[in-house]
Amino acid sequence: MNQAVFTLFGASGDLAKRKLYPSLYRLYKSGVIKENFAVIGTARRPWTKAYFEGIVVDAIGNLATSKSDAQKFASHFYYQSHDVTDSEHYLTLKNLQDELCDKYQTNHNKIFFLAMAPEFFGTIASHLKSENIVDGQGFERLIIEKPFGTSLATAEKLNEELAQAFDENQIFRIDHYLGKEMIQNIFAVRFANILFENVWNRDFIDNIQITFAESIGVEERGGYYETSGALKDMVQNHILQVLSLLAMDKPNSFSGSDILPEKIKVLQNLRMPNDDDFVRAQYTAGTISDHTYKAYVDEDNVANNSKVDTFASGVFFVDTERFRDVPFFFRTGKRLTEKGTRINISFKQDTNIFGQMLENNVLTIYIQPTEGFSLTLNGKEVGKTFEMAPIKLDYRHDAETLGNSPEAYEKLIFDVLNGDSTNFSRWEEVQASWTLIDKVIETWATDKTPLYYYKAGSMGPRESFELLEKYHTTWLWTPDEWYRERGFLA
Numbered sequence: 220m221n222q223a224v225f226t227l228f229g230a231s232g233d234l235a236k237r238k239l240y241p242s243l244y245r246l247y248k249s250g251v252i253k254e255n256f257a258v259i260g261t262a263r264r265p266w267t268k269a270y271f272e273g274i275v276v277d278a279i280g281n282l283a284t285s286k287s288d289a290q291k292f293a294s295h296f297y298y299q300s301h302d303v304t305d306s307e308h309y310l311t312l313k314n315l316q317d318e319l320c321d322k323y324q325t326n327h328n329k330i331f332f333l334a335m336a337p338e339f340f341g342t343i344a345s346h347l348k349s350e351n352i353v354d355g356q357g358f359e360r361l362i363i364e365k366p367f368g369t370s371l372a373t374a375e376k377l378n379e380e381l382a383q384a385f386d387e388n389q390i391f392r393i394d395h396y397l398g399k400e401m402i403q404n405i406f407a408v409r410f411a412n413i414l415f416e417n418v419w420n421r422d423f424i425d426n427i428q429i430t431f432a433e434s435i436g437v438e439e440r441g442g443y444y445e446t447s448g449a450l451k452d453m454v455q456n457h458i459l460q461v462l463s464l465l466a467m468d469k470p471n472s473f474s475g476s477d478i479l480p481e482k483i484k485v486l487q488n489l490r491m492p493n494d495d496d497f498v499r500a501q502y503t504a505g506t507i508s509d510h511t512y513k514a515y516v517d518e519d520n521v522a523n524n525s526k527v528d529t530f531a532s533g534v535f536f537v538d539t540e541r542f543r544d545v546p547f548f549f550r551t552g553k554r555l556t557e558k559g560t561r562i563n564i565s566f567k568q569d570t571n572i573f574g575q576m577l578e579n580n581v582l583t584i585y586i587q588p589t590e591g592f593s594l595t596l597n598g599k600e601v602g603k604t605f606e607m608a609p610i611k612l613d614y615r616h617d618a619e620t621l622g623n624s625p626e627a628y629e630k631l632i633f634d635v636l637n638g639d640s641t642n643f644s645r646w647e648e649v650q651a652s653w654t655l656i657d658k659v660i661e662t663w664a665t666d667k668t669p670l671y672y673y674k675a676g677s678m679g680p681r682e683s684f685e686l687l688e689k690y691h692t693t694w695l696w697t698p699d700e701w702y703r704e705r706g707f708l709a
């Protein structure tokens with residue numbers, strides 16, 4: 220069933236080595252792909268097949284059950300040195316693809332993975348079409364990496380370019396957050412638990428908080444990040460995708476075709492409140508776990524007067540019956556106190572008979588580095604008097620489950636093999652999210668939203684905390700480290 224020739228553009232790149240080869244190996248080990256597959260890696264550097272096989276063996280590293288097994292897997296990998304802007308190479312590529320389709324009996328099924336800078340996507344798509352590499356035989360699917368444009372206009376242009384060679388149902392736009400175990404679990408929490416299903420609306424939910432915190436800086440990607448910043452890098456795609464899963468109405472079935480219109484409805488009904496309901500900021504030098512890090516402007520390939528946001532925070536409202544007037548707060552940033560991706564759903568408090576202030580019930584979904592859920596309830600404290608205190612029911616996947624949990628890319632490639640686009644961004648979603656983000660960027664350009672600064676190792680600027688105070692709430696997650704640094708904890 221899972222027979223295909225994969226043609227990978229960008230085979231010598233970071234993503235291919237760190238994520239794609241290990242994911243393909245795990246699919247191979249679990250029997251999802253067996254003998255009827257081949258990978259053609261392309262990039263400009265003049266590698267041989269043998270050298271490329273060595274790169275693949277190195278990339279799968281400890282995952283391999285034995286050296287011979289790794290070598291057997293790598294023998295399915297072929298390499299073509301190829302500049303994607305150079306037309307003549309596509310003919311050789313077509314010949315190699317046809318040869319491997321026959322050799323590995325892949326029924327002419329083809330998957331094209333564009334793991335390179337987006338400026339090349341249009342060129343590649345048009346050559347795939349003009350050189351008949353996309354020839355209408357077998358299934359033909361295109362996997363494309365982010366960023367999908369840098370604005371609505373550029374995304375539209377890119378989409379038109381891809382449409383020369385592929386129909387929308389053949390295009391799989393990767394948003395790797397949609398491949399994460401606990402993001403997919405949002406469906407289960409919401410639609411497999413009557414406890415939550417009936418209260419997942421404006422009558423019972425006070426606010427939702429989405430935190431995607433990273434302790435890393437921009438690493439080697441300063442050049443890319445200068446053209447992007449946190450809003451475009453994380454909010455336009457990952458955060459809005461997750462928000463749409465949290466806010467959508469119940470689909471008729473658990474199928475991509477029923478889920479998609481519900482997600483689109485959310486994205487098209489997203490409202491930006493006031494211009495000052497967004498906070499953008501940049502990190503200055505600071506310390507994380509005893510290590511001092513430099514300021515963003517001192518990173519490689521970053522302008523020393525850069526005004527790019529490395530932190531973005533704000534609030535969106537979803538104008539649907541279900542969620543009208545419920546704030547969805549978000550924050551994401553580099554060089555924050557610690558890596559932590561989590562969602563807090565804070566439920567409203569009703570009047571109570573105890574004459575005491577009660578805490579809101581909070582459901583927390585832990586995405587990473589730990590995976591699980593917790594639910595904060597109010598309970599009676601042990602003792603003669605009737606004092607209430609919050610108690611936390613906490614579930615986390617254990618180390619073994621975490622270890623066996625498939626990588627996001629492994630799951631997403633599996634979905635592509637099965638033609639399942641549920642966990643990919645469809646064009647209308649991209650269109651709606653850029654429409655909104657363009658508006659945010661417009662207000663930023665008029666300087667209504669100043670650029671604030673935060674120290675590396677903090678949880679962002681003070682203004683991000685003040686934003687929630689304006690809505691009479693606070694960030695529900697603040698890492699212990701943050702308090703410790705300020706002397707609140709030993």
Ligand SMILES: NC(=O)C1=CN([C@@H]2O[C@H](COP(=O)(O)OP(=O)(O)OC[C@H]3O[C@@H](n4cnc5c(N)ncnc54)[C@H](OP(=O)(O)O)[C@@H]3O)[C@@H](O)[C@H]2O)C=CC1
Pocket residue numbers: 228229230231232233234235261262263264301302303304333334335336337364365366
């Ligand atoms: N790395 C990551 O963690 C993530 C990456 N992405 C996205 O994945 C894509 C790839 O990123 P990444 O792997 O980091 O990038 P890299 O810069 O590491 O790799 C780029 C690849 O493109 C090849 N290449 C560049 N120019 C040409 C050309 N003219 N013709 C043929 N090949 C060319 C390079 O090989 P050579 O120099 O040999 O030609 C290399 O294989 C990008 O869209 C990025 O945004 C998304 C999320 C995370």
Ligand SMILES: O=C1O[C@H](COP(=O)(O)O)[C@@H](O)[C@H](O)[C@H]1O
Pocket residue numbers: 395433452453560
């Ligand atoms: O898409 C991106 O995501 C990563 C964060 O991904 P995670 O899986 O490690 O949470 C981010 O570092 C990067 O800047 C961005 O392009």
